[in-house]
Amino acid sequence: MLKRIKYYIATSVWVFLFCVCCFNQSQAQLKAVKIWNKMFNDPDTTKTSKFIAYPTLAYSPETSWEFGVSTLFIYHANKDKNNRLSEIGNFSFVTLEGQYGILFDHALYTDKDKWFALGKLKFLNFPLVYYGIGPDVSGEELAIANANIISIRERLLRKVYGNWYFGLEANYEQLSGISFDWFPGVQPEENIQGQNGYSNLGLGLGLVYDNRHNVLNVRHGLLSEIGYLMYQPAWGSTNRLNTLFLDNRMFFPLQKNNVLAGQFVGQFSQGVVPFNQLSMIGGEMMMRGYYLGRYRDKNMIAAQVEHRWLPFPFSKRLGGAVFAGIGSVSPNLNFNKLLWTAGGGLRILIFPQRDVYTRLDVGLNPDGYGVYLFIGEAF
Numbered sequence: 001m002l003k004r005i006k007y008y009i010a011t012s013v014w015v016f017l018f019c020v021c022c023f024n025q026s027q028a029q030l031k032a033v034k035i036w037n038k039m040f041n042d043p044d045t046t047k048t049s050k051f052i053a054y055p056t057l058a059y060s061p062e063t064s065w066e067f068g069v070s071t072l073f074i075y076h077a078n079k080d081k082n083n084r085l086s087e088i089g090n091f092s093f094v095t096l097e098g099q100y101g102i103l104f105d106h107a108l109y110t111d112k113d114k115w116f117a118l119g120k121l122k123f124l125n126f127p128l129v130y131y132g133i134g135p136d137v138s139g140e141e142l143a144i145a146n147a148n149i150i151s152i153r154e155r156l157l158r159k160v161y162g163n164w165y166f167g168l169e170a171n172y173e174q175l176s177g178i179s180f181d182w183f184p185g186v187q188p189e190e191n192i193q194g195q196n197g198y199s200n201l202g203l204g205l206g207l208v209y210d211n212r213h214n215v216l217n218v219r220h221g222l223l224s225e226i227g228y229l230m231y232q233p234a235w236g237s238t239n240r241l242n243t244l245f246l247d248n249r250m251f252f253p254l255q256k257n258n259v260l261a262g263q264f265v266g267q268f269s270q271g272v273v274p275f276n277q278l279s280m281i282g283g284e285m286m287m288r289g290y291y292l293g294r295y296r297d298k299n300m301i302a303a304q305v306e307h308r309w310l311p312f313p314f315s316k317r318l319g320g321a322v323f324a325g326i327g328s329v330s331p332n333l334n335f336n337k338l339l340w341t342a343g344g345g346l347r348i349l350i351f352p353q354r355d356v357y358t359r360l361d362v363g364l365n366p367d368g369y370g371v372y373l374f375i376g377e378a379f
Contacts, residue, residue, distance in 0.1 A: 048075055048076040048079040048080070048081060049073065049074065049075035049076070049079075050073070050074050050075075050351055050354065051071070051072070051073045052071065052072050052350070052375075053069060053070070053071040053072075054069070054070055055067070055068070055069055055070075056068040056069065056070055056091075056093070056373075063095040063096075063097055063099055063126075063127070064095055064096040064097045065095065065096045066093050066094070066095045067093065067094055067095070068091060068092060068093030068094075069091070069092050069093075070089070070090065070091045070375070071089065071090045071091075072087065072088070072089045072090075072375050073087070073088045073089075074086065074087045074088075074216070074351070074354060074356065077109055077110050077111045077113075078111040080111065083109055083111060083112065083113060084109040084113050084212070084213050084214070084215070085109075085213065085214045085215065085216065085354060086106075086107060086108045086109050087106065087107055087215060087216055087376070088104070088105075088106045088108070089104065089105045089106070089375065089376075090102070090103065090104050091103045098125075099124075099125050099126050099127070100124075100125050101122065101123060101124035101125065101126055102121075102122075102123045102124075103120070103121070103122050103123075103124075104119075104120070104121040104122075105119070105120045105121075106118070106119055107215045113159060114158065114159050115156070115157070115158055115159070116155075116156075116157045116158075116159070116165050116167075116208070116210065117154070117155065117156050117157075118154075118155045118157075119152070119153055119154040119155060120151070120152075120153050121151070121152050121153075122149060122150070122151040122152075123149070123150055124148070124149040124150075124151075125147075125148050125149075126147070126149060127144045127145065127146050127147075128144070128145040128146075128147060128276065128293060129141050129143075129144060129145075129291060129293065129294075130142050130143045130144070130145050130180065130275070130293075131293070131294055131295070131296075132189070133275065133278065133296055133297055134295075134297050134329070134331065135295060135297065135328060135329050135330060135335075135336075135337040135339075136337065137295065139367055140183075140186075141183060142182065142183060142186050142189070143180045143181055143182045143183060143186065143188075144180070144181045144183075145178060145179070145180050145181075145275075145276075146177070146178065146179045146181065147175045147176065147177060147178045147179075147197075147276075148174075148175070148176045148177045149174070149175055149276075150172065150173070150174040151171075151172070151173055151174075152170075152171065152172040153169075153170075153171045154169070154170050154171075155167065155168070155169045155170075155206050155208075155227070156168050156169075157206060157208055163209055163210055163211040164207070164208070164209055165206075165207070165208040165209075165210060166205070166206070166207050166208075167205070167206060168203075168204075168205065168206070169202075169203075169204045169205060169206040169227045169228075169229060170201070170202065170203055170204075170229075171200075171201075171202040171229055171243075172199075172200070172201050172202070173198070173199075173200045173202075173274075173276070173277055174197075174198070174199040174200070175194060175197050175198055175274070175276055176197045176199075177197070178194075178195060178196065178197050180192075180195065192275050193239075193272060193273065193274050193275055194239075194274025194275045194276060194277070195275070198238040198239060198274045199236070199237070199238050200231045200237040200238055200239055200241075200274070200277065201231065201235055201236050201237050202229035202230060202231040202237070202241075202243065203229065203230060203235065204227060204228045204229035204230055205227070205228060206225060206226065206227035206228075207225070207226050207227075208223070208224065208225045208226075209222060209223070209224040209225075210222075210223050210224075210225075212251075214354070214355055214356075215376075216356045216357075216375070216376035216377065217310065217355050217356055217357055217376065217377055218249075218251045218259075218261070218377070219251060219253055219259050219310070219355075220251055220252065220253050220259075221251050222249065222250055222251070223247065223248070223249040224247070224248045224249075225245065225246070225247040225248075226244075226245065226246055227244070227245040228242070228243070228244050228245070229242065229243045229245075230242050231243075231271070238274075239271065239272040239273070239274060240271050240272060241269055241270060241271030241272055241273050241277075242269065242270050242271055243267065243268070243269045243277075244266075244267070244268045244269075245265075245266070245267055246264070246265060246266040246267075247263070247264075247265050248263065248264045248265070249261070249262070249263045249379050250262045250263075257309060257310050257311060257312075257313070257319075258307070258308070258309060258310075259307070259308040259310060260305070260306075260307055260308075261305070261306045261307075261308065261377075261379065262303070262304070262305045262306075263286070263303065263304050263305075263379045264301075264302070264303045265286055265300075265301070265302050265303075266299075266300065266301045266302075267279040267299070267300045268298070268299045268300075268333075269298045269299065270298070273298055275296070276293075278296040278297055278298060278329075279296065279297060279298065279299055279300030279329055280292055280293045280294075280295070280296045280300065280329075281293075281294060281295040281296070281300065281302065281327050281328075281329055281339060282294050282295070282370075284361075284370075284372040284374060284378065285378045285379055286302050286304060286325065286327070286378070286379070287302055287304070287325050287327050287339070287341050287363075287365075288323070288325070288341060288343060288361055288363030288370055288372060288378065289341040289342075289343060289362075289363025289364050289365040289367075289368070289369055289370045290339070290341060290363070290365055290367065290370065291370070294367065295328075295329045295339065296329060297329035297330055297331050298330070298331055298332075299329065299330045299331070299332065299333060299335075300327065300328070300329045300330075301327060301328060301335055302325060302326065302327030302328075303325060303326055303327065304323060304324065304325030304326075304379075305323065305324060305325070306321055306322070306323035306377075306378070306379075307321060307322050307323075308320075308321040308347070308377070309321070309347075310347060310349075310355075310357060311347065311349060316349070316352075317348055317349040317352075318346065318347070318348060318349075319346070319347035319348075319349070319357060320344065320345065320346050320347055321344060321345055321347060321359070321361070321377075322342075322343070322344040323342065323343060323344065323361075323363075323378075324340070324341070324342040324343075325340065325341045325342070326338050326339065326340050326341075327339055339365065339366075340365060340366075341363050341364065341365040342363070342364055342365075343361060343362045343363035343364050343369075344361070344362065345359055345360050345361035345362060345372075346359070346360045347359050350375070356375065356376065357375075357376070357377070358373070358374070358375045358376075359372070359373070359374055359375075359376070359377060359378070360372070360373050361373075361378070
């Protein structure tokens with residue numbers, strides 16, 4: 001029955017689009033061109049802000065069909081293009097399996113770049129594929145952990161000297177309504193840390209060096225961050241733990257429109273760490289191609305390098321990139337099993353005056369592959 005519903009929905013969508021395209025084709029083309037120019041071109045170069053919204057459609061075994069809306073708002077503080085480009089992104093979705101979520105991310109600079117706010121917010125009812133903990137887990141999925149997820153990571157930093165920023169960092173993680181659906185033939189694990197839910201608040205400090213001008217597409221610059229968070233029952237945390245974050249990104253222009261980018265990250269935790277707050281390999285940013293959480297443990301290191309053509313010499317809008325990365329997780333600091341990933345993708349220039357691209361990446365690794373479609377570069 002569900003397959004029939006999927007088929008009918010997919011067929012109806014394509015029939016609807018075909019009818020719209022065929023009806024009054026000339027007028028539709030004119031309207032489409034106007035909408036395209038309004039959304040993706042910048043005929044008025046005096047504008048200091050831009051907004052885009054578009055629908056999304058995806059499918060995965062855990063969610064069935066997923067329908068969503070993505071938005072992006074970019075601007076310069078005080079309408080001054082000498083200020084760094086700020087961005088606010090949102091993605092909202094629902095699925096045929098009854099799952100839903102809202103995600104926000106932002107990188108905000110005030111006038112003269114005196115203050116810097118960087119954060120991600122997630123509110124999800126979403127399944128988490130659980131493979132186990134450690135670098136030597138098997139390649140088989142063990143369970144689906146259904147949960148309500150709230151994740152808020154915020155940094156509020158003040159410029160102290162040159163491009164150095166110092167300030168407060170906070171992280172709130174909550175999992176509730178958790179249920180593990182173990183796959184047939186799998187012996188259920190007992191005493192998984194956090195399997196009954198948790199609510200953890202981490203407070204700490206961060207030191208950042210940042211001379212990037214456009215966080216969505218850096219052509220030259222450096223970002224270096226060190227952050228430390230403490231989770232204590234004294235301020236409402238279920239668990240007592242400490243986490244150290246390291247993030248270093250370097251960007252070098254090679255030839256015209258060619259950029260060589262590199263990144264090294266580390267996350268190191270001590271104490272009682274819930275399974276979904278462990279350091280993880282994978283996702284749309286670092287170690288692309290691995291499912292986020294495919295490998296997880298208390299400690300993680302990873303590095304990647306990427307060569308970008310923005311755009312190709314033969315095109316004004318179309319570009320591409322190739323990338324490779326290595327990383328590992330460990331219960332201690334003995335990273336004796338290295339994982340690798342490699343891949344490439346296309347870039348399409350959507351905001352010419354602000355040098356912002358959308359990317360379609362495919363990451364490959366020994367465990368499989370991943371496909372990612374996002375606005376802005378992975379790092």
